[in-house]
Amino acid sequence: MSDRIHDLIGIGFGPSNLALAIALHERKSPIDALFLETQPSFSWHPGMMMPGADMQISFLKDLVSLHNPTSGFSFLSYLHAKGRLERFINRKSFFPSRVEFNDYLSWAAAKLGSACAYDQRVTKVEPVEQHGEVTHLRIHTEDSAGRITLRQARQIVLAPGGQQHWPELFAPLRDSPCISHSNDFTQKLLPQVRPNQRIAVIGGGQSASEIFATLANHPAQLSVDLILRGHALKPADDSPFVNEVFDIAHTDLLHAMPSQQRDSFLRDFATTNYAVTDGDLLHQIYSLLYEQDVVGENRHALLRDTSPIAARRDTATVTLTLTGPDGRQDQVYDHVILCTGYRRDIAATCLSTLTPWMQSPEPDRQYRLPMRKGFHPAVYVQGYSEPTHGLSDTLLSVLAARAQEIAISAEQAQAVRLIAAE
Ligand SMILES: Cc1cc2nc3c(=O)[nH]c(=O)nc-3n(C[C@H](O)[C@H](O)[C@H](O)COP(=O)(O)OP(=O)(O)OC[C@H]3O[C@@H](n4cnc5c(N)ncnc54)[C@H](O)[C@@H]3O)c2cc1C
Numbered sequence: 001m002s003d004r005i006h007d008l009i010g011i012g013f014g015p016s017n018l019a020l021a022i023a024l025h026e027r028k029s030p031i032d033a034l035f036l037e038t039q040p041s042f043s044w045h046p047g048m049m050m051p052g053a054d055m056q057i058s059f060l061k062d063l064v065s066l067h068n069p070t071s072g073f074s075f076l077s078y079l080h081a082k083g084r085l086e087r088f089i090n091r092k093s094f095f096p097s098r099v100e101f102n103d104y105l106s107w108a109a110a111k112l113g114s115a116c117a118y119d120q121r122v123t124k125v126e127p128v129e130q131h132g133e134v135t136h137l138r139i140h141t142e143d144s145a146g147r148i149t150l151r152q153a154r155q156i157v158l159a160p161g162g163q164q165h166w167p168e169l170f171a172p173l174r175d176s177p178c179i180s181h182s183n184d185f186t187q188k189l190l191p192q193v194r195p196n197q198r199i200a201v202i203g204g205g206q207s208a209s210e211i212f213a214t215l216a217n218h219p220a221q222l223s224v225d226l227i228l229r230g231h232a233l234k235p236a237d238d239s240p241f242v243n244e245v246f247d248i249a250h251t252d253l254l255h256a257m258p259s260q261q262r263d264s265f266l267r268d269f270a271t272t273n274y275a276v277t278d279g280d281l282l283h284q285i286y287s288l289l290y291e292q293d294v295v296g297e298n299r300h301a302l303l304r305d306t307s308p309i310a311a312r313r314d315t316a317t318v319t320l321t322l323t324g325p326d327g328r329q330d331q332v333y334d335h336v337i338l339c340t341g342y343r344r345d346i347a348a349t350c351l352s353t354l355t356p357w358m359q360s361p362e363p364d365r366q367y368r369l370p371m372r373k374g375f376h377p378a379v380y381v382q383g384y385s386e387p388t389h390g391l392s393d394t395l396l397s398v399l400a401a402r403a404q405e406i407a408i409s410a411e412q413a414q415a416v417r418l419i420a421a422e
Pocket residue numbers: 011012013014015016017036037038039043044045048054055056057120121122123159160161162350382383394395396397
């Protein structure tokens with residue numbers, strides 16, 4: 001450990017902290033910031049990088065444009081640098097492929113040079129106390145070779161994304177090679193599929209639909225069941241009036257509401273993002289099942305109104321007990337894939353060590369967590385305040401604006417500390 005104390009350390013280097021790094025860079029901020037990322041290089045959701053999957057947000061909601069449309073880090077600047085601007089226009093779509101958006105994000109990350117240290121998994125954030133007051137934080141990381149590094153910072157910004165949600169029923173089988181989470185789909189399951197395998201896809205949202213369609217169209221002649229708790233796959237509402245809930249101004253609107261009103265607002269608009277599928281994909285899946293009927297096949301099925309109630313691991317398979325319209329039945333699968341979403345619980349992250357100091361897990365409007373008296377470092381979170389800041393918080397919609405807000409707040413916190421130290 002060196003004696004150096006960074007002004008700010010960012011935990012995780014996905015789009016949220018990448019946008020913050022760019023904001024600090026473009027503001028020529030006096031803050032000396034370092035970002036720590038567990039992956040060996042920049043990669044956006046590598047486990048769901050299916051060819052053919054498109055973005056669900058306009059390219060104009062990139063890392064910077066809503067704050068600074070003339071930025072050299074915009075998606076348009078990327079297209080120009082890559083020599084694809086005119087051909088992108090000829091596509092006549094606001095929605096790049098996921099592969100292209102990942103390439104854009106990687107290009108932006110590379111432009112920042114050494115802003116991020118990769119292969120650095122943050123394992124612990126430890127308060128450093130002097131005379132009963134926490135002056136700064138010690139950040140522990142481990143690399144892929146098991147080497148530990150300790151760094152210090154006066155401010156941190158947590159942006160590690162969500163934690164895979166494994167329903168209780170499947171938690172004891174987490175080590176089984178026959179069960180995986182959608183987050184690992186293209187890296188774990190896809191490379192190991194063998195001809196004629198039976199696969200269960202559990203869930204009713206975008207990831208479940210994408211994975212079902214990918215496997216059902218796979219040349220290995222797989223048999224795929226899409227197991228759905230509800231009665232139908234439902235479309236994501238991306239109509240224009242509804243889409244305004246992702247506008248930057250909506251953060252202020254929602255934040256100012258009494259908490260009961262906020263909760264009901266979030267419930268009302270949940271069908272923009274949760275347990276829903278893009279209209280195009282939904283039609284593709286319907287046609288796929290229909291064509292199967294036309295040719296008299298039944299390899300793939302949509303098991304609606306159905307839930308798994310037990311899961312048992314056998315030597316190389318998993319047996320699911322399902323309850324549905326036909327009662328209870330056991331089904332044997334070579335692989336089960338959980339498209340059960342993500343959890344966002346600060347206490348389950350590397351900030352768990354700070355919970356005794358937290359006044360509340362609800363950040364303020366500038367995304368800073370309220371801490372108890374005597375705790376001086378500023379602790380910001382990105383992607384952990386949907387209940388208070390709205391549905392855009394876990395998405396890309398307000399990245400550019402949120403990054404500015406955090407950058408300004410962090411600069412102010414630093415100025416206050418320097419004045420107090422004089
Ligand atoms: C398949 C998929 C597609 C999506 N598509 C869209 C879309 O089209 N439009 C949209 O608006 N939103 C989309 N989303 C939502 C998504 O959450 C956001 O796009 C975006 O990724 C959020 O960025 P983030 O930086 O907060 O989190 P993440 O992208 O999850 O990045 C977090 C980073 O932190 C790193 N990390 C985690 N823990 C640690 C640790 N302990 N130490 C160091 N590093 C760590 C991770 O490796 C990762 O690189 C999608 C989500 C998924 C899963």
